[in-house]
Amino acid sequence: MKVTIDDVAELAQVSIKTVSRVVNQEPNVRPVTRDKVLAAIAQLNYRPNSSARSLAGNRSYVLGLLYGNPSANYVIDVQVGVLTTCRQHGYDLLIHPCNYSDPDITIEIIELIHQKRIDGVILTPPLTDHLPVLDALKALDLPFVRVAPTLNKNISPYVETNDGEAAYQMTARLIASGHTDIGFICGHPDHRAVTHRYEGYRSALQDHGIPLNPHWIKQGLNSFESGEKCARELLQNARRPTAIFAANDEMAAAVMMVAHQYGIKIPAELSVAGFDDTSVAHQLWPALTTVRQPVQQMAEKAAELLLGQLKRKDGQAVGHVLNSTLIMRDSVGPAAR
Amino acid sequence: MKVTIDDVAELAQVSIKTVSRVVNQEPNVRPVTRDKVLAAIAQLNYRPNSSARSLAGNRSYVLGLLYGNPSANYVIDVQVGVLTTCRQHGYDLLIHPCNYSDPDITIEIIELIHQKRIDGVILTPPLTDHLPVLDALKALDLPFVRVAPTLNKNISPYVETNDGEAAYQMTARLIASGHTDIGFICGHPDHRAVTHRYEGYRSALQDHGIPLNPHWIKQGLNSFESGEKCARELLQNARRPTAIFAANDEMAAAVMMVAHQYGIKIPAELSVAGFDDTSVAHQLWPALTTVRQPVQQMAEKAAELLLGQLKRKDGQAVGHVLNSTLIMRDSVGPAAR
DNA sequence: TTGAAAGCGCTAACAA
């Protein structure tokens, strides 16, 4: 049942070191020898024992995924992406949901890394910009890659999407549909990446010569409840925007709910756009126009960057950008006037 | 930086075996000795190297979590629950999302278990009732626990919730509100646990002397789209139910959307109830009345059962039941007449 | 109740 490196070496008529070389894709093995070994491995269905590997090699072949994001869909997408890369490269993944507002978060993470001998970690927002954690990782000299960081981009490799541009494009679409009175509900200030979205909105208005109306810009907190509050403030007056762009889908859902309550028809009287394309987006009525981030691909890429860093021992802070897509559904229509 | 068992043994003036005994909570250590060792461990901040442990002990201290459930919220809740228990007991968790309709799923799982030397696995629906996988696990003699199984409950320990009763209670509430024309949208037949819900609905009607109207019972597939189709069938005729109970929230969301399209007011003209209390439930308008399963607690309990099984080497098929809760929101009202 | 010694299966350093 349990096949070891010795069995393979014996069958292939080589030393265990040679088997080890083949398994680890090290150079300096004659193709003939390599083939012999590979054949033996296949015949015996040999799988290296990862505990023995880790112990001897002082590496765990385990990556850590740290996240404090409350969105289940986002987290699942990230997990799937990272796992895809991990599986391809024979690495395991340890997931570690954490509470980013916990003051002991840094200690917790250091402990985790020590105890599990994690080879490298991937950080997702909002942990991505958590300075104490970043400092601790630097101090440990542990390779890490960040997904969608906004701070100190030069300290680590990272992956991001063109949030700002996408928000710009969405705003431009609204303008193209005749809207000039466009409200915006900002995202949680702790989730810095989300602030790009506001910037995109702002510059689109500016580029189209539409003045910013501060009354129509509200500070949300990403939650449905916060969106509801902002929506009421935006919609309770007779003079109200003809379109509202929310920095995430949950808040956009809240806008739609408040509009329904006020008897405001969507999209006839109010256009609504969200951001994230969460599962709720197409379960709303009318279906929500929104922006989709390539979360899974970003996570895959992040893991690739991390593994590359582990192999080459470099820590160049390369950044990769993957594009978001506008998803036009039914909640946006021409401006009524 | 790296403290080993030898360091602890030296400081505590005992042999490494004694340290090992203390760490593993084995019997036959004098309290005095134990305290000495514990003090040394604390002083040095010693953490056993899990690779060495696994290698020597031929156990990985890793549990596997297998899931094929498409609902991100469900999966995240399960993960959090299982992780909670794992952390308490010093175990790690390997997550393994899989496609339950993949014909090679069984081989994939066997490979995974072999390769990672997983000590035991937790299965969630619909993998819970996947006979080939269950047989394979039995053949491997690998301890496993199932969450919400419906088939062959005697072959493994399991955790479940009182779905059927909850559905009964919800139906009874609808009846108490004056509804007698209650439609039901069934869940996906592959997700067997969901069929309990239909049973609950049926017996509630029966117990209250309301005849079953087969035209008002539709087979859904858990998806929003399937719910939409069923909802149209239920709502397009003038003679239509005054309440619809859907076997999950996504389909209930679809019912609400269709009702909105038809201009049917909720809850004035139609009451809607769902099941699962997913995040969409309170983002709908009006907020959806639904049933909440204690998913996280079920997962915690499942992991506890699994760890118990690992310790005691028994495989008694004990079952644990945790109760679901009715969440009454705004989508249910008195029957209009 | 405690300890000594022999591995677990692999990688790393060095030799050949």
Place this chain on the structure above:
DNA sequence: TTGTTAGCGCTTTCAA
């Protein structure tokens, strides 16, 4: 290009 040897840090006999 290949092999030999010595551990990695722990658990498991078995003995004391």
